[in-house]
Amino acid sequence: MSTRRASDWVLGGLVLGVAALVATLVVSSSWVATDRPAAKRRAELVARLGLTDLALFTEARYTRHPSQADRHAAFQDHPFAFEHFPSGSVLPPRRMP
Amino acid sequence: MSNWFGRQRALMDFAVSSLARRKGKTLGLLAVYTVVVFVLASAMLFSHALRREAALVLAGTPEVLVQRLVAGRHDLIPASHLQAIRAIRGVKSAEGRLWGYLFDPAAAANYTLMVPADDAPAPGQAVIGSGVAQVREAAIGDIMSFRAHDGQLVSFTIAGIVDPQSALVAADLFLVSETDYRRLFGIAADRFTDIVVTVRNPREVRTVAEKIDAALPDTRIILRDEIKRTYESVFDWREGMVLLLLAGAVLAFFIFAWEKASGLSAEEKREIGILKAVGWETGDVIALKSLEGVLVSLTAFLLGYLAAWLHVFQWGAPLFEPVLKGWSVLYPDFRLAPHVDELQVATLFFFTVFPYTLANVVPIWRAATIDPDQVMR
Structure with missing residues (x-):
């Protein structure tokens, strides 16, 4: 009975890993295609209601609607105020043209 | 060819x-390496998918929005501004919006309380x-x-719930009639939150925006672009806290990896000495040690990436949720494509x-x- 070499296990594992990586790409593209009707419905809802932002951060108005907020919004409680909502740290202010 | 392949396999046996x-x-390095790749890949996959989703769903967002600013703050816009905007050449329509x-x-x-048009x-x-x-x-x-604004209770019967698949854009919406909106906040009939403008020729959007800005100096114009x-810059790795967190983790890893890789232990030096003494070429020794590095880094990359893909798309990025949620109570339950x-x-x-590897x-x-x-000495 022949014993398996260490390289067989390692090569097998790497091939499996690469195959799984390729599988994520294939699954991703078919998933996106399946989600297309739902994405279309979301886009239609946005157009119908005239929505402007994603409902990701509902804690402060300048993070709920960053595209509608001005640059002072985060610091407008009083002069020299610090921003105090956590999500302001991951959501950069709107870029001015 | 088979000779070359056999040689590489023998080298791999030795490296393993x-x-x-x-x-x-090795296992300690692999674990830390995998975690670093996992964090980087999760942030990358999540932010990219979110940006694509934002670009797709926000394609139909209003072309031009006109807000009124008073002392640098957003203020209600009077109906007279509607007439002024409609009179501008190139404007197709201008409608007041009510939301808050x-x-x-x-x-x-x-x-987010809103009155649908x-x-x-x-x-x-x-x-x-x-x-x-x-x-x-x-x-x-x-x-x-x-x-309501005067302390009286205003009651609403729930007539419908927006499709949960649209939670990313509509989780916190509360759609009401114009009468109820004005009653709740005590807003006069000739006041709106902002104005949505559509333009006849899409290529003239900027020109029309400039004309509105000139005609109504107390306003701020927001274009669809x-x-x-x-959202193109949301969770951008170059921005804010994400960079700070990642930079710390990545720098710590690089110091760890550099320390491990550049400072050869006495045992490794002895191993190289013995290999050379028994007749290995310099090229063989370098190939062997490079292969060790490739095996560790490739395994960490594959494990880290696959775990990140499952974390973000299969399990809905639970590790990011506390960061995204902040202090908000209402957080959309969404799965990114x-x-x-x-x-x-x-x-x-x-x-x-x-x-x-280098x-x-x-x-x-x-x-x-x-x-x-x-x-060997």
Whole structure:
């Protein structure tokens, strides 16, 4: 009975890993295609209601609607105020043209 | 060819047994390396998918929005501004919008209250987002009441719930009629939150915006392109806290990897010396040690990337939720469609696998070119 070499296990594992990586790409593209009707419905809802932002951060108005907020919004409680909502740290202010 | 392949396999056997001799060190490095790749890949996959989703769904967002500013703050816009905008050449239509925020003390959550331009609910009725339904455990037919600006209670019967698949854009929506909106906030009939403008020729959007700005100096114009641009930079790795967190983790890893890879232990030096003494070429020793580095970094890359893909798309990025949620009570329950960019995966591969492999080669080349007798001493 022949014993398996260490390289067989390692090569097998790497091939499996690469195959799984390729599988994520294939699954991703078919998933996106399946989600297309739902994405279309979301886009239609946005157009119908005239929505402007994603409902990701509902804690402060300048993070709920960053595209509608001005640059002072985060610091407008009083002069020299610090921003105090956590999500302001991951959501950069709107870029001015 | 088969000779070359056999040689590489023999080298790999040797590399694996060499790594196995330092099991603790190798597994420790692999675990830290995998975690770093996992964090980087999760942030990359999540932000890319979110940006693509934002670009797709916000394609139909209003072309031009006009806000009124008073002392640098957003203020209600009078109906007279509507007439002024409609008179500008190139403007197809201008409509006032009514929306705002409503804090619900019962759930301690903020809702986005809005009056739809078409098919608005009847007075006394409301259509709510799936997030609102969840935090208030509300169903169709239930009644929700809020205190109006004058302290009186205004009640709404839930007439519908927005499709949960649209939670990313509509989780916190509370759609009501114009009568109820004005009653709740005490806003006069000739005042709006802002104005939506459509332009006849899409190429003239900027020109029309400039004309509005000149005609109404107390306003601020927001174009669709600017709204889209806001989300192009969301969770951008170059921005804010994400960079700070990642920079710390990545720097710590690089110091760890550099320390491990560049400072060869006495045992490794002895191993190289013995290999050279028994007749291995310098090139063989470098190939062997490079292979060890490639095996560790490639395994970490594959494990880290696959775990990140499952984390973000299969399990809905639970590790990011506390960061995204902040102090908000209402958080949309959404699954991002996996928009994976192959170029980004390739970039991640390049920046995680190559530096470690290169950091491995230099000290080994130095040790491998020295006389074996000197190395073994």
